[in-house]
Amino acid sequence: MTMTIRAVRTPTLADIDRAARAVAQHLERTPVAAGMPELALKLEGLQPTGSFKVRGALAALSTVDADVPVVTASAGNHALGVAFAAHVLGRRATVVTSATASPVKVAAIRRFDVDLVQVGTRYDDAERHALELAARGAHFVSPYNDPDVIAGQATIGVELAEQLPGPLTVVCGVGGGGLSAGLGLWASTRPDVRVVGVEPAASAAMAAAVAAGHQVPIEVGATLADGAAGNIEPGSVTIDLVSRYVDELLTVTEDEIRDAIRFLATRCGVIAEGAAAAPVAAVLAGRVATRGRAVAVVSGRNIAPAVLAEIVTAAGTRSA
Numbered sequence: 001m002t003m004t005i006r007a008v009r010t011p012t013l014a015d016i017d018r019a020a021r022a023v024a025q026h027l028e029r030t031p032v033a034a035g036m037p038e039l040a041l042k043l044e045g046l047q048p049t050g051s052f053k054v055r056g057a058l059a060a061l062s063t064v065d066a067d068v069p070v071v072t073a074s075a076g077n078h079a080l081g082v083a084f085a086a087h088v089l090g091r092r093a094t095v096v097t098s099a100t101a102s103p104v105k106v107a108a109i110r111r112f113d114v115d116l117v118q119v120g121t122r123y124d125d126a127e128r129h130a131l132e133l134a135a136r137g138a139h140f141v142s143p144y145n146d147p148d149v150i151a152g153q154a155t156i157g158v159e160l161a162e163q164l165p166g167p168l169t170v171v172c173g174v175g176g177g178g179l180s181a182g183l184g185l186w187a188s189t190r191p192d193v194r195v196v197g198v199e200p201a202a203s204a205a206m207a208a209a210v211a212a213g214h215q216v217p218i219e220v221g222a223t224l225a226d227g228a229a230g231n232i233e234p235g236s237v238t239i240d241l242v243s244r245y246v247d248e249l250l251t252v253t254e255d256e257i258r259d260a261i262r263f264l265a266t267r268c269g270v271i272a273e274g275a276a277a278a279p280v281a282a283v284l285a286g287r288v289a290t291r292g293r294a295v296a297v298v299s300g301r302n303i304a305p306a307v308l309a310e311i312v313t314a315a316g317t318r319s320a
Contacts, residue, residue, distance in 0.1 A: 008145055010237050011154075013188075016155065018151070019148065020158045027048070030046050030047065035270075045298055045301030049083075051299060056152035057078065064141075069092040070091055072141045073123070073131075075101060083112035096133070098126045100122075106118070153181075158186065167193065171197075171280075172195070173199070175206075175227060194291045195245065196246070198250050198278045203229040209236075210243045213243075214235075215233070227274070228275040248289070252285065257281050264277060264280060265308065265312055273303040277298070279296040283296060
């Protein structure tokens, strides 16, 4: 089945300013902590939904008229963000995930008054179904291919500008590219800021798209970074933004992601899901060329307790 390419405008710096105002009305600024002497951590897992995705959701839903229903597709965290935003802004929302989405995230979504639909076995299946629902009259809020969502994610950079003096190297995870595109756009006016995006090697859709100059389908492998897994919507504005404004794209292995989750939990007291640990994994592996201080965006904490326990316990077993 061929998916129709949606016309989505490119976000602007003015969108980031508007998003910053919308986000500040409902969210506290997240803190920056020291992970290592040479690495700071932007702790987005402390958001009320456990993920940075709530920023983009608030920015996007604040532009939608109250009587217009919204629909979204998500691996979990964006759906949580939309559910939270719909609650605080008084909007009606339908969220679509795959049937294999993280049970932790699905359970959290069910705590909100939204319509939850689970379809297929992959994020791509959920996105296709959500776009079909949107064609019937709802406003579709993509987790990444939406100018207001991208601008909302860029508000992390707005906060970092107030929290850390430059120069900076901001390292973030990459899935559909909303976060990296937003941070890259924000950094485009700051010559002292470098942005590095990190994908799981099992699902490097953005690197493939940037190399080709357009979206190309990839085989998505199993990965702990479920929030970054999946193909990119054809025609997504994030591809051009990442190509233009993100300085470098890197990949990390599953073992490196596990090591980073373990490092954050045992050395920093920070709970991180796989996609959130990916930028730290790249730093720990020595792949990030830094300009000034490095800061990793630890984007979310929504990892299944059993998975976290297995990762930490396995380390103890090997070192015994």
